[in-house]
Amino acid sequence: MRVRKPRRKVHLYKKADFDRLRDSLSAYLPEFTEQTANISVDHTWKGFENKLKSLISKYIPTKTL
Incomplete structure (x- = not known):
């Protein structure tokens, strides 16, 4: 029996x-x-x-392997 690797996004x-990713990040900077x-470093990072993950999913297409 052959074990299949789980599918993943690439x-x-x-x-x-x-260009649009960069523009969106620049527009987000003031916000x-x-x-x-006035929040902690952990909350700032999160x-x-x-936001970055959201923009990546919006502007960088994926393929499922």
Whole structure:
């Protein structure tokens, strides 16, 4: 019996829209700066990480292998 590897997502960076990703991050900077003025480093990182993951899923296509 052959054991199958679990399916996974692979980002297709060659097809990514880095210009729009960069523009979206730049547009987010004032909001990010305002939100993080009085919160901990951990919360600041989580907020940035969530935004970045959201933009990556929006502007970098994936393929399931």
